[in-house]
Amino acid sequence: MEVLDLYRRTGALLEGHFLLRSGVHSPLFLQSAALLQHPLYAEAVGEALGKLFEDEKVDFVIGPAMGGVILAFVVARALGARALFAEKDGQGGMTIRKGLTLNPGERFLAVEDVVTTGESVRKAIRAAEARGAVCVGVGAIVDRSGGQAAFGVPFRALARLQVPQYPPEACPLCREGVPLEEV
Ligand SMILES: O=P(O)(O)OC[C@H]1O[C@H](OP(=O)(O)OP(=O)(O)O)[C@H](O)[C@@H]1O
Ligand SMILES: O=C(O)c1cc(=O)[nH]c(=O)[nH]1
Numbered sequence: 001m002e003v004l005d006l007y008r009r010t011g012a013l014l015e016g017h018f019l020l021r022s023g024v025h026s027p028l029f030l031q032s033a034a035l036l037q038h039p040l041y042a043e044a045v046g047e048a049l050g051k052l053f054e055d056e057k058v059d060f061v062i063g064p065a066m067g068g069v070i071l072a073f074v075v076a077r078a079l080g081a082r083a084l085f086a087e088k089d090g091q092g093g094m095t096i097r098k099g100l101t102l103n104p105g106e107r108f109l110a111v112e113d114v115v116t117t118g119e120s121v122r123k124a125i126r127a128a129e130a131r132g133a134v135c136v137g138v139g140a141i142v143d144r145s146g147g148q149a150a151f152g153v154p155f156r157a158l159a160r161l162q163v164p165q166y167p168p169e170a171c172p173l174c175r176e177g178v179p180l181e182e183v
């Protein structure tokens with residue numbers, strides 16, 4: 001499966017001038033919600049990503065909300081595991097709501113729609129580790145970190161992209177006056 005085609009086909013591959021979560025600017029943005037709103041595509045992505053981790057015997061899959069919620073569900077379904085999510089805690093971190101079951105020693109896979117710095121999925125990992133679970137891998141639909149993101153466990157993605165990104169003060173799109181979009 002060529003996932004970038006799915007992004008393109010569903011109008012999820014945006015070109016322009018975007019502010020990313022990490023504060024940098026980029027001419028390309030992957031709007032995963034536009035792809036994952038299609039259950040059949042979401043399921044296909046979940047199966048393909050799950051396949052990359054089928055030997056890991058995970059108890060649950062967790063993703064950082066919002067982008068990681070549907071993804072964790074479809075990957076968990078493909079692996080026969082539980083699906084959890086971590087939520088922004090309003091203080092820069094992520095938390096897992098009390099009602100979600102999570103036992104010390106359980107093995108989990110963390111999933112993310114798009115990894116740029118990896119900081120968002122790292123926060124979800126920390127939230128699960130704080131409850132005693134053990135991270136055995138990180139999966140992403142797209143790794144756009146340019147090989148920079150690392151988690152100390154196997155990190156696998158369905159696609160890897162090399163995309164320009166700029167600190168705001170050195171952004172050529174800002175200099176050209178292209179309006180900045182906060183998606
Ligand atoms: O690797 P990073 O530098 O952390 O950037 C990537 C993150 O940014 C987006 O989430 P965002 O928090 O913007 O919004 P969401 O609620 O739609 O997931 C995306 O879903 C990733 O979680
Ligand atoms: O880095 C981000 O914030 C980011 C990049 C991207 O392509 N898509 C997304 O949802 N977030």
Ligand SMILES: [Mg+2]
Nearest residue numbers: 065066067068
């Ligand atoms: Mg996200």
